[in-house]
Amino acid sequence: MIATHPLQPIHKHQEHLQQEDFETIFGEVPGTLFQKCQELVGRHDLRYDTLQGASRDQVLLRVLKTLGQDLEVAGTHRKQRWEDGWAENFSDFQRTGYDLGALVPKFVRPQEIIRLKGEYVRPVSPHFETSVVQILRCWMFQKWFQAVDHIYEFGCGTGHNLVDAAFLFPGRPLHGLDWSHSSQAILRLLREEHGLNVVGREFNMLEPDESFNLYPRSGVFTVGAMEQLGCQYHAFMNYLLRQRPSICIHVETLYELYDQSILFDYVAAKYLEKRKYLQGLLETLKTFEQEGRLEILATVRTFGSLYHDGYSMVIWKPVEEKN
Numbered sequence: 001m002i003a004t005h006p007l008q009p010i011h012k013h014q015e016h017l018q019q020e021d022f023e024t025i026f027g028e029v030p031g032t033l034f035q036k037c038q039e040l041v042g043r044h045d046l047r048y049d050t051l052q053g054a055s056r057d058q059v060l061l062r063v064l065k066t067l068g069q070d071l072e073v074a075g076t077h078r079k080q081r082w083e084d085g086w087a088e089n090f091s092d093f094q095r096t097g098y099d100l101g102a103l104v105p106k107f108v109r110p111q112e113i114i115r116l117k118g119e120y121v122r123p124v125s126p127h128f129e130t131s132v133v134q135i136l137r138c139w140m141f142q143k144w145f146q147a148v149d150h151i152y153e154f155g156c157g158t159g160h161n162l163v164d165a166a167f168l169f170p171g172r173p174l175h176g177l178d179w180s181h182s183s184q185a186i187l188r189l190l191r192e193e194h195g196l197n198v199v200g201r202e203f204n205m206l207e208p209d210e211s212f213n214l215y216p217r218s219g220v221f222t223v224g225a226m227e228q229l230g231c232q233y234h235a236f237m238n239y240l241l242r243q244r245p246s247i248c249i250h251v252e253t254l255y256e257l258y259d260q261s262i263l264f265d266y267v268a269a270k271y272l273e274k275r276k277y278l279q280g281l282l283e284t285l286k287t288f289e290q291e292g293r294l295e296i297l298a299t300v301r302t303f304g305s306l307y308h309d310g311y312s313m314v315i316w317k318p319v320e321e322k323n
């Protein structure tokens, strides 16, 4: 008998995400995934190993040790961090001759463990997270933004999500809002160097500028930006309700979706508490729905990086949209 080291990964067998997996995640009928998403599934390396036994324990131990440390919490004091981070992407973008790959945020860590299907998995490709996010974006834009005339991303960072929207909907006006000036500088380059129909604008989601009006028939989305507001998302939600876009998508960690009777979810919820990330959004949306102010169209739990599921989605629309 060959002895294996107790900490060696124990593989069931290597798995890979397939079209059916995405259909299950998105709640789509088998065989109906958008053609463009199918192409992405075919093109990307989506292989991974599910960690079991000692390997899984090792990851959980690492997560628990992190939870035991002092972690930086979200809040206005971090504005400079975002400014510096996006300034780094800005110089990479210039240095590489405006390579769109330079827009991937540095917090997306290649080679890191991923949360998927209730398990910790080790992807084969270092770009697994970015690949899956690309497929999610492809699905959500096609599913929910086909009919809108303008697209707005609040807390857009480098604008890499808007770049995908630009390729899917060539020429459609795109608006990237962020409180960081470096973000707007990158968006200017996207317009000048890549000819994308995108404009950047300064916007603080904590103190929304009520004079900034959305165009009628608009689609609004956020990715990991509400996360940074902790429990202070009410002003922004009220702004959106007053602006009455056609549809809103939040790709965010959704505290209420974690089943805290399961260790895997419990540690994710604790991570959100510890970092003062988004909590309560789903409950607030449900309350607004009961009050007849909006309709929740879907909630989708997808996957996450090591500590939490940052890419869950909630999709809603105001009861009356702006004409």
Ligand SMILES: C[S@@+](CC[C@H](N)C(=O)[O-])C[C@H]1O[C@@H](n2cnc3c(N)ncnc32)[C@H](O)[C@@H]1O
Pocket (backbone or CB within 6 Å): 082, 083, 105, 154, 155, 156, 157, 158, 159, 160, 161, 177, 178, 179, 180, 183, 203, 204, 205, 206, 207, 222, 223, 224, 225, 228, 229
């Ligand atoms: C985790 S990053 C996500 C960036 C981008 N959406 C993405 O998917 O890469 C969070 C973003 O939210 C922005 N942000 C945080 N708090 C904000 C606020 N109060 N108002 C506007 N933007 C904010 C940050 O500057 C940063 O660009």
